[in-house]
Amino acid sequence: MQKKSSLPEIKNNIPEFLGIIISIAGLVVMAGWFFNIGLLKSILPVWASMKFSTALAFVLSGTILYFGVRWRKQNQQLASIFLPIIGMLILLLMLSLLASTVIGISLGVEEFFVKDSIAAVGSVTPGRPSVATMINFTFIAIYGFFICFEWNKIFKIEIILSILVGLTGLVAVFGYIFNQPLWYFQVSGRSSAMALHTAILFVLWSIGAVLTIKK
Numbered sequence: 001m002q003k004k005s006s007l008p009e010i011k012n013n014i015p016e017f018l019g020i021i022i023s024i025a026g027l028v029v030m031a032g033w034f035f036n037i038g039l040l041k042s043i044l045p046v047w048a049s050m051k052f053s054t055a056l057a058f059v060l061s062g063t064i065l066y067f068g069v070r071w072r073k074q075n076q077q078l079a080s081i082f083l084p085i086i087g088m089l090i091l092l093l094m095l096s097l098l099a100s101t102v103i104g105i106s107l108g109v110e111e112f113f114v115k116d117s118i119a120a121v122g123s124v125t126p127g128r129p130s131v132a133t134m135i136n137f138t139f140i141a142i143y144g145f146f147i148c149f150e151w152n153k154i155f156k157i158e159i160i161l162s163i164l165v166g167l168t169g170l171v172a173v174f175g176y177i178f179n180q181p182l183w184y185f186q187v188s189g190r191s192s193a194m195a196l197h198t199a200i201l202f203v204l205w206s207i208g209a210v211l212t213i214k215k
Helices: 007-034 038-042 052-072 076-103 131-146 152-177 196-212
Strands: none
Touching: 007 038, 007 052, 007 196, 052 076, 052 131, 052 196, 076 131, 131 152, 131 196, 152 196
16 A cells, blocks of 8 residues: 655655756746747846846756755755855856946856847846845855755754745735836846746745755
8 A cells, every 4th residue: 555645745845846947947048048039038028037147046046946855855965065066156156246236347247148138128237137136046045055054043044045035036026016116126227127037936946945944
């Protein structure tokens, strides 16, 4: 007689599944940039596009969720190698973009892989994501570093970071629903708008991250 799947097993599988979905979504948007498919980049022409750097960061962020589950399932050797490396890649990418934003000069990171339109909807600088997007990915990178630790204080930090990422995405989603540009972090001359599918993926990542954290 086969055993039925227990609730804890299902809970463990959700973040793994979400990690795969988020990474695939990032790859799909990257393909949209490579093949110039507007539907994949911005869903609707009147909405902000998910930048290539954002899509790349989502591929890596989904991988963090996946290896976070590997860690939880005691496959710790592989996870302990990949999680810090992935976190560092995200951090380097986002800190470079943040530096470009602070100093007001493009460092070339924004369009290193593909070129964005100067007239892109909701964009301050071609190829540069919103400031909120950069900060969220910085939180995700830190989460990737911390998930291998088992200190109680670290668990609290992980939960806080995960919730902040989700809340930021949720605010942006409501911004699109109620047509409030400030809610999806569009600030004229200072911050590009967060794309709708970027916001949704942040919410999904947050759910997976909270479920991945060891109690």
